[in-house]
Amino acid sequence: xxxxxxxxxxxxxxxxxxxxxxxxxxxxxxxxxxxxxxxxxxxxxxxxxxxxxxxxxxxxxxxxxxxxxxxxxxxxxxxxxxxxxxxxxxxxxxxxxxxxxxxxxxxxxxxxxxxxxxxxxxxxxxxx
Numbered sequence: 001x002x003x004x005x006x007x008x009x010x011x012x013x014x015x016x017x018x019x020x021x022x023x024x025x026x027x028x029x030x031x032x033x034x035x036x037x038x039x040x041x042x043x044x045x046x047x048x049x050x051x052x053x054x055x056x057x058x059x060x061x062x063x064x065x066x067x068x069x070x071x072x073x074x075x076x077x078x079x080x081x082x083x084x085x086x087x088x089x090x091x092x093x094x095x096x097x098x099x100x101x102x103x104x105x106x107x108x109x110x111x112x113x114x115x116x117x118x119x120x121x122x123x124x125x126x127x128x
Contacts, residue, residue: 012090024087031080038073042066 012020046059046066058065064072088095096107 021090028083031076031083035073035076035080038069042069
């Protein structure tokens with residue numbers, strides 16, 4: 001196959017793009033549901049400072065303490081971020097051409113704004 005200026009080599013062959021996108025969307029949904037579930041569990045069922053027994057133990061759900069559920073919530077959040085990055089990369093052409101339309105500045109402004117939010121939260125000073 002010869003490549004003209006209008007064709008480009010795909011990282012993922014076109015025939016696999018749709019099934020991979022479907023699987024990725026399902027994973028994003030399931031991880032999001034897990035994050036919502038563990039967040040609600042931490043917030044409502046195992047709130048901070050609650051559940052200490054006289055023997056020094058802690059309440060547990062499915063044999064996991066609040067701290068351990070917090071770890072699972074964190075890992076799910078990290079997995080969600082990674083899946084979102086993959087999703088954005090797989091749909092980069094759509095984002096660039098369709099979402100931004102003829103206004104590329106809108107697209108780049110959105111990217112810059114998202115990165116600015118991350119940077120502000122990362123570099124905000126810690127209160128001591």
